[in-house]
Amino acid sequence: MSEVLPNEASTSPAPVMGSLLRQLTQGAGLIVILYVALYAIYGYLQPRALEPYAIAALMNNTAPLALAAAGQTFVVLSRGFDLSLAGVISICNVTLAVVPIEGPGGAALSVLLCLAIGASVGAVNGFLVAYLRLQSIAATLATMIICQGIALVILNAPGGFVAEWIVYEMTDRLWGLVPVSGLVVLSVVALWLMLRRTDFGVAIYAVGADEQAASLSGVNVRRVRFGAFVGAGLLYGLAGFMLSAQTATGNPNSGTPLLLLTFAAVALGGTSLAGGRGGLFASVIGAATLTLLQKVLFSTGVSSFYTGIFQGAVLILAVVFSTAISRIGEEK
């Protein structure tokens, strides 16, 4: 059992030399190194990139994808795929643009609304996959289409305005230094690190690694799967909230571009797409790396037409690399 447990570099005690390789293969060590290296290149190309303003802007760009990738990680860890995030984020975005509620209270209400939307769709997904035993790709494909339709019904063309309080405060810096969006992502990571130690957290890994073994050990597989989808939905709701704060307007297709990138982020973070291995923190850094990559490409003068070629190539390489490295880890 201990083999499937995560060993994220951020939380474990000082690594012993023997477990150093496992740190790299199963934790977030590798992706953190990659991120820092990429940031160094970015800082070299754009000396202004290290100013608080630029860092906050990067965080604001990163937050929606990081949160969506964090949600995707829940489902992937429990051995499944979730396509519904494209629809959930779109619904949250258009809802906030059609029903702007001003002030801090309004923002709180808006967050709750987004979380409720995410949790409801997640519950539907969870019910379809865990209890009716539908294929997760197929079931979430259907819910994604339905959600995209709902988003189009709420707002059939880009437009509307997100409440100003959300737009300004959620993209601001505390004391002129700490980006609020970064804090939101950080608190999600902190929550996850606590959740991971609970029975539910352990059970997600167990179900993803070997469903039958988990079931025989007394894990309620259905409830865990269901919980993973609901947890994912909550994070998509939060991602939709942060995306709206960043774009300040509504777009019924706003979630679609994030879909592929969440898988890329999860794979970059080293989470096995076959389930049972990886972690949420690594996916968040994976998402940050992808966003940073776009900035670096832009600052090196690559036409934005060709961004997709790099994203696709990075995705394929990330999957191939993480499969290869986890195979080495297993042989060790």
Next chain:
Amino acid sequence: MANNNPLAETTFVQSGDTRRSAKISRETISAIAVAVLCVVLLLGARFVSPSLGSWSQVETVLILGSFLVVLSFGQGLVILSGGLDLSLPAMITLGGILATNWIGSSDPGAWYLLPIVLLVCAGVGFLTALGIVILRVPPFIMSLAMSIIVSSALLGYTKGTPRGAAPEMAIALMKGSVFGLPAPILFTIGFVILGWLIQSRSIFGRYLYAIGTNVEAARIAGVPVFTAQVLPYVLSATCAGLVGIMLVGYSNGATLRMGDDYLLPSIAAVVIGGSSILGGRGTFLGTVGGALLLTTLGTIISAIGLEFGLRTIIEGAIVLTALLLLREELFQKLGSLWK
């Protein structure tokens, strides 16, 4: 097997009772049910609006349906082999844009470039397949990545605004008529017969059923697994390229988003046609029925004048219903009631 991973969650399905009669009847029943539903819908549409349900509307459905029939043949082969192809929109656009850019309307003698366009599409499909079979990238990730790579390359190649007009061959295929019948309908009938022969009557087709059911067992049984896994993606990409050329002939030009609306219907047609999304089961005739049913529904819904959002919701609900109805357990329960 790595390439089966995304589809491997619910593979603990019992297939103990495989009486031949039961198996045949299941697929035939869903194919017949879909066909009957199609006819009922077309006739029933008369009550909604008298202009519907006429012969000319049947013709429209068949012509519009031809795109989906060709496309879902390729998607069906990939799904049958245990994979999933999400690169179809990009491949449709690739076929369409290459056809308008390389051939255009100026030189009718350049028809020989059409097969070359299809060959390019086949080549990209081959790359997708290599990623899945050799690099072991999960099919839906590999095809999705290939999709954004090709879209991005096309965006750069056309600088955002596709030029050129439809080649005359493509226009003749979609707008012409032979012996008083529209050419696209005749073409579709020919394609369906060919597709049926490939999927249900050829050795290659059998191989697909074998690897879709169990790759390891197929390998042991002597199936050339590599070829059987690669060819579906090559054929799927070629079919999508062909759909791109057909769309160009139909609408007289290519756009960068011309393929976007076809991905979900291509999967939906296969699932509604009674194929298992897990692979190893399904017939092309069922898929053809699914494609025609979706097209019929689409024309009726747009005739009623529902807004796009509601149409999307209905489409999703149909896919979900089909998935729920085709559940393994449901059929097993029905089977046990029968006994």
